[in-house]
Amino acid sequence: AQPSAPVAIAQAPTFRMRIQTSMPSAATQFEGMQKFAERLQKMSAGRVKVDVLPIGAVVGLSEILEAVDKGVVEAGFAWTHVWSGKHPAAGLFGSPPAGAGTGMDQTTHLSWLISGEGANLLRELYRDGLKTSVVPFPIMAVGPEALGWFKRPIQSLDDFRKLRFRTPPGLPGEIYLEAGITAVSLPGPEILPAAQRGVIDAAEWGFPSDDLAFGFHRVWKNYYLQGLHQVTVVADLIVNGDFWKRLPPDVQAMIDTAAMAANLEHYALLIHRNGIALKELVEKHGVVLQETPREYFTQFPKATKKVLDKYAARDAFFKKVLESQRQFAQLAMPYRINAHKVDLFLAESALKDR
Amino acid sequence: MAVSPETLGLALLGSLFAGIFVGFPIAFTLIFLALAFGWIGFGLQVFPLMVFQFFGVMQEGVLAAVPLFIFMGVLLEQAGLMDRLFRAFQLMLAPVRGSLYLAVMFTATIFAAATGIVGASVTLLGLMASPSMKRSGYDVRLSAGVITAGGTLGILIPPSVMLVVMGPVVGVSVVDLFAAAIIPGLVLAGLFTTYAMVRSFLDPRLGPPLPRAERAGSVAKVIREFVVGLVPPAVLVLASLGSILSGLATPTEGAAMGAFGALLLTLAYRRLTWNRLVSAVLQTTEVSTLVLFLAAASNFFGAVFSRLGTPIMITETIVGLQLPPMAVLLTIMALIFVLAWPLEWVPIVLIVIPILLPVVRELGVNLVWFCTLVAVNLQTAWLSPPVALSAYFLKGVVPDWDLKDIYLGMMEFMVLQVLGLALVLAFPALALWLPSVLLE
Amino acid sequence: MEGPPKAPARAFRVLDGISVWTARFSSWLILPLMLALVYEVVSRKFFYRPTIWASDVSYMLYGTLFMLGAAYTLHRGAHVRTDFFYRLWSPRIQGMVDALLYLLLFFPGIALFLWSGWGFAWDSWVQGERAITSSWRAPIYLLKMVIPIAAGLLLLQGISEFLKSLYAAVRGRWP
Ligand code: NA
Numbered sequence: 001a002q003p004s005a006p007v008a009i010a011q012a013p014t015f016r017m018r019i020q021t022s023m024p025s026a027a028t029q030f031e032g033m034q035k036f037a038e039r040l041q042k043m044s045a046g047r048v049k050v051d052v053l054p055i056g057a058v059v060g061l062s063e064i065l066e067a068v069d070k071g072v073v074e075a076g077f078a079w080t081h082v083w084s085g086k087h088p089a090a091g092l093f094g095s096p097p098a099g100a101g102t103g104m105d106q107t108t109h110l111s112w113l114i115s116g117e118g119a120n121l122l123r124e125l126y127r128d129g130l131k132t133s134v135v136p137f138p139i140m141a142v143g144p145e146a147l148g149w150f151k152r153p154i155q156s157l158d159d160f161r162k163l164r165f166r167t168p169p170g171l172p173g174e175i176y177l178e179a180g181i182t183a184v185s186l187p188g189p190e191i192l193p194a195a196q197r198g199v200i201d202a203a204e205w206g207f208p209s210d211d212l213a214f215g216f217h218r219v220w221k222n223y224y225l226q227g228l229h230q231v232t233v234v235a236d237l238i239v240n241g242d243f244w245k246r247l248p249p250d251v252q253a254m255i256d257t258a259a260m261a262a263n264l265e266h267y268a269l270l271i272h273r274n275g276i277a278l279k280e281l282v283e284k285h286g287v288v289l290q291e292t293p294r295e296y297f298t299q300f301p302k303a304t305k306k307v308l309d310k311y312a313a314r315d316a317f318f319k320k321v322l323e324s325q326r327q328f329a330q331l332a333m334p335y336r337i338n339a340h341k342v343d344l345f346l347a348e349s350a351l352k353d354r
Numbered sequence: 355m356a357v358s359p360e361t362l363g364l365a366l367l368g369s370l371f372a373g374i375f376v377g378f379p380i381a382f383t384l385i386f387l388a389l390a391f392g393w394i395g396f397g398l399q400v401f402p403l404m405v406f407q408f409f410g411v412m413q414e415g416v417l418a419a420v421p422l423f424i425f426m427g428v429l430l431e432q433a434g435l436m437d438r439l440f441r442a443f444q445l446m447l448a449p450v451r452g453s454l455y456l457a458v459m460f461t462a463t464i465f466a467a468a469t470g471i472v473g474a475s476v477t478l479l480g481l482m483a484s485p486s487m488k489r490s491g492y493d494v495r496l497s498a499g500v501i502t503a504g505g506t507l508g509i510l511i512p513p514s515v516m517l518v519v520m521g522p523v524v525g526v527s528v529v530d531l532f533a534a535a536i537i538p539g540l541v542l543a544g545l546f547t548t549y550a551m552v553r554s555f556l557d558p559r560l561g562p563p564l565p566r567a568e569r570a571g572s573v574a575k576v577i578r579e580f581v582v583g584l585v586p587p588a589v590l591v592l593a594s595l596g597s598i599l600s601g602l603a604t605p606t607e608g609a610a611m612g613a614f615g616a617l618l619l620t621l622a623y624r625r626l627t628w629n630r631l632v633s634a635v636l637q638t639t640e641v642s643t644l645v646l647f648l649a650a651a652s653n654f655f656g657a658v659f660s661r662l663g664t665p666i667m668i669t670e671t672i673v674g675l676q677l678p679p680m681a682v683l684l685t686i687m688a689l690i691f692v693l694a695w696p697l698e699w700v701p702i703v704l705i706v707i708p709i710l711l712p713v714v715r716e717l718g719v720n721l722v723w724f725c726t727l728v729a730v731n732l733q734t735a736w737l738s739p740p741v742a743l744s745a746y747f748l749k750g751v752v753p754d755w756d757l758k759d760i761y762l763g764m765m766e767f768m769v770l771q772v773l774g775l776a777l778v779l780a781f782p783a784l785a786l787w788l789p790s791v792l793l794e
Numbered sequence: 795m796e797g798p799p800k801a802p803a804r805a806f807r808v809l810d811g812i813s814v815w816t817a818r819f820s821s822w823l824i825l826p827l828m829l830a831l832v833y834e835v836v837s838r839k840f841f842y843r844p845t846i847w848a849s850d851v852s853y854m855l856y857g858t859l860f861m862l863g864a865a866y867t868l869h870r871g872a873h874v875r876t877d878f879f880y881r882l883w884s885p886r887i888q889g890m891v892d893a894l895l896y897l898l899l900f901f902p903g904i905a906l907f908l909w910s911g912w913g914f915a916w917d918s919w920v921q922g923e924r925a926i927t928s929s930w931r932a933p934i935y936l937l938k939m940v941i942p943i944a945a946g947l948l949l950l951q952g953i954s955e956f957l958k959s960l961y962a963a964v965r966g967r968w969p
């Protein structure tokens with residue numbers, strides 16, 4: 001007798017997908033990945049069983065790509081720029097500083113990755129640049145990240161230059177050095193103790209929701225939201241190539257779709273969470289929201305351009321990606337900026353009148 | 355018959371216990387077992403996993419403090435600079451039984467406030483104290499217990515690598531955790547000291563007072579010896595703890611400052627010769643390697659165990675029991691205690707805690723208190739044989755102490771830690787009072 | 795009293811020598827490790843000029859130090875073992891157990907480590923991989939290359955220990 005449809009589904013092969021993430025389990029992005037996992041399990045009627053693993057569960061941050069490529073885990077979650085030590089162009093995908101010096105904001109960055117040339121270039125990066133067979137999906141946009149927390153307010157870049165500032169690693173650190181900012185590299189766990197004892201005078205981490213959990217407000221009260229070093233950030237889901245090939249086309253489509261949904265879902269979640277966190281920081285913990293000196297917005301992109309052009313001169317693929325982003329920004333940003341002004345105009349009146 | 359990977363993980367644990375007792379170097383036993391079971395459980399991918407785990411330990415900059423603190427300890431020991439303090443301390447308390455235990459716990463507590471890791475504390479204390487203890491005819495078990503237990507305080511009393519890792523996992527501020535751990539850390543130090551002192555008071559053979567002939571003639575002389583003996587450790591505490599607390603240095607840099615201070619001290623006391631320096635760097639390599647290579651091997655073992663899914667299985671079983679809140683909390687503590695037997699704190703904090711976290715949130719208990727309980731509980735992982743790194747670190751620097759005696763000595767102190775855990779469980783204020791005073 | 799047979803004795807003396815001489819060089823890394831961090835502290839605190847290299851240099855030196863020391867530590871018999879049964883046995887039994895375990899347990903494990911570590915390091919070497927922990931972009935492929943070198947040294951020292959165990963198993967005393 002012919003098996004009935006439900007039996008066929010029940011007998012369909014199941015796939016175990018362990019995702020080694022780059023986040024501790026209390027982080028917002030970890031929660032985002034758990035939602036992705038739930039959605040994928042539901043969509044596939046349980047044919048895909050997903051385990052979302054906190055950082056270090058199987059491997060640490062810097063080994064995620066190789067662990068996925070070699071099949072130690074079936075999938076991984078990390079920001080593309082973590083691989084910029086293997087190929088500098090990776091720094092342009094995960095978090096192009098100052099929008100690659102082109103002014104791309106978070107939404108435009110996503111637009112480039114999803115609708116522009118970004119998707120193809122991302123695959124090219126993983127295949128030819130990083131020499132892996134992983135299949136990448138942009139899965140989570142978390143920008144803009146804050147400039148950071150400061151011991152005392154700054155009026156100018158010269159004030160900034162007098163502080164020992166913990167910068168994120170990679171390209172941003174290089175750019176701050178270029179701009180004459182005293183950049184200190186410290187691993188995540190050492191930042192807060194170092195801040196408390198005055199080893200450093202300022203530090204960047206993430207956005208309000210993560211910064212609140214991190215506890216910066218206990219040490220410093222001056223919070224600067226407008227920063228350019230990670231003004232736009234997109235993390236990738238990377239899937240082991242052989243595992244991907246074994247998946248039937250419908251399951252492949254489900255992963256693709258769930259990743260696309262995660263982009264939107266997390267974008268929405270973060271605006272909500274950051275709103276709550278910022279309110280708590282200001283109202284409950286007496287944090288003072290400061291405005292970044294205007295000078296920063298001319299000097300940082302200038303330094304960015306210098307550093308990025310230096311890399312572009314050395315590497316053809318880097319140049320190709322940078323050109324693509326610059327062209328895309330030139331095309332899309334005039335529309336984006338002019339349309340976006342409505343938010344500011346509205347905010348000026350609406351928030352004031354309340 | 356197909357065996358589930360999780361069950362395979364249980365077999366891995368069993369083999370570990372058996373394998374360790376055969377007597378082959380533990381690091382290589384761990385590597386082999388993890389490779390074999392990983393290969394059976396999930397295939398060839400276990401080979402790159404081993405390399406990833408080793409490399410992970412190699413680039414863990416915080417651990418650079420280990421060889422630096424060991425270098426500091428070796429220099430001090432070779433130059434005999436700490437001996438004077440120990441001798442003076444014992445002279446001062448000469449008639450008091452067990453004065454060296456007091457000296458060790460005193461140093462251990464100060465040292466705990468300078469380092470965030472266990473390996474360095476245990477090895478340094480072992481290097482410093484064991485010669486005096488042997489000379490004075492101290493009981494091996496109690497001595498080993500005091501040194502290993504005192505050494506593990508380094509990971510509870512801030513700065514602490516364990517709390518730094520735990521904060522983001524649970525989503526509480528590391529600063530809160532640091533403040534919360536101070537009093538429980540001191541309570542444990544107090545328990546350890548009291549125990550050692552009471553035992554040696556009841557049985558003088560455990561920590562004999564100095565023979566009368568060897569006691570100092572005049573009080574003035576003893577005080578002078580003490581003050582002079584106090585100079586080297588004071589310089590070092592200033593160099594390492596001082597530079598950390600004053601905001602000069604991170605804990606790793608503090609270790610470098612301490613080592614540098616020790617080097618300058620041996621120069622100042624004219625105890626530095628070329629041959630001594632050569633043997634000091636070689637000994638530093640040997641001791642650092644036994645600590646760190648073993649740490650890398652046990653990280654790899656833990657990663658295979660996690661990749662097999664066994665910790666998740668054990669935890670989900672407990673969660674499935676559906677008990678009342680306090681019973682749940684006690685069960686969780688018991689589970690962590692049991693898991694800390696074969697595992698180190700790293701896999702427990704990273705894998706087990708996140709699974710339990712939803713349950714703990716349901717209970718509505720204060721998460722800082724919960725973390726402190728976990729931290730005090732995990733202290734036992736260092737003192738629970740057979741995977742008790744402290745024992746191996748001590749054995750590494752005091753090879754003529756029997757590992758069996760070290761095990762037995764440290765297990766007495768493990769019981770004290772359970773007592774400390776019960777105290778924090780019964781009186782949450784022990785953990786929560788200081789953060790509320792310091793930080794609000 | 796007869797000494798160890800000439801050929802094996804020469805073999806394990808040469809192999810031990812390799813480990814000892816490696817350690818005699820690599821052990822000095824503790825000094826630059828210490829000095830780099832002290833320099834960083836002084837430069838940052840008193841001149842407001844943190845280095846971009848000190849933290850990278852410190853973990854690269856520390857990682858190299860303990861990995862290259864592994865063979866030497868094996869030679870010194872310092873890798874910790876649970877010896878409460880082991881030390882009760884006669885040298886003959888000890889030798890037999892050790893020889894067997896070196897064959898079954900040590901060589902497969904470390905050989906796989908060498909093989910796998912070589913692939914890991916070679917990929918990084920070809921890529922010219924840099925660390926992203928600081929803007930210095932430290933040459934991380936050098937640190938990765940330490941893994942196969944350390945595994946190779948361990949393997950050589952393992953052969954020496956294996957020969958010594960055989961000697962004890964046959965002659966009833968350790969060389
Ligand atoms: Na500590």
Ligand code: NA
Pocket residue numbers: 694695696697698734735736737738739740741742743
């Ligand atoms: Na243990």
